[in-house]
Amino acid sequence: MTSKTNIFSILFLFSFWSIFAQNKEIDSLKQILETSKNDIEKSQVLNQISDLYKTQDLIMIAEFAKQTLVLSQKIEKGLARAYRSIGIVFSEQSNYSKALKYHLKAKELQEK
DSSP states (O other): OHHHHHHHHHHHHHHHHHHHHHHHHHHHHHHHHHHOOOHHHHHHHHHHHHHHHTTTOHHHHHHHHHHHHHHHHHHTSSHHHHHHHHHHHHHHTTOHHHHHHHHHHHHHHHTO
């Protein structure tokens, strides 16, 4: 029984540490986002933030993915990745038809 408790404690601490590290990275990326004047860099940072939220918060993924999509359409870069992130949001919401639509858009752009 003690070994199971120890294993559970270690797994709990590891997951807590992992989330803490991701939050620190997200905070750093948000600072870069606030200071960046370059739209391409902003798009890349928004995508990175969206990717990091995939393990934490579906609402935040959607928020950053939408921001990325708008900016990516403006600069015509990073659009496939933005579509993929939005597809993941719809998939997690069990809206598979919309998820497929966005994943296919991403695939089409990546094949060009």
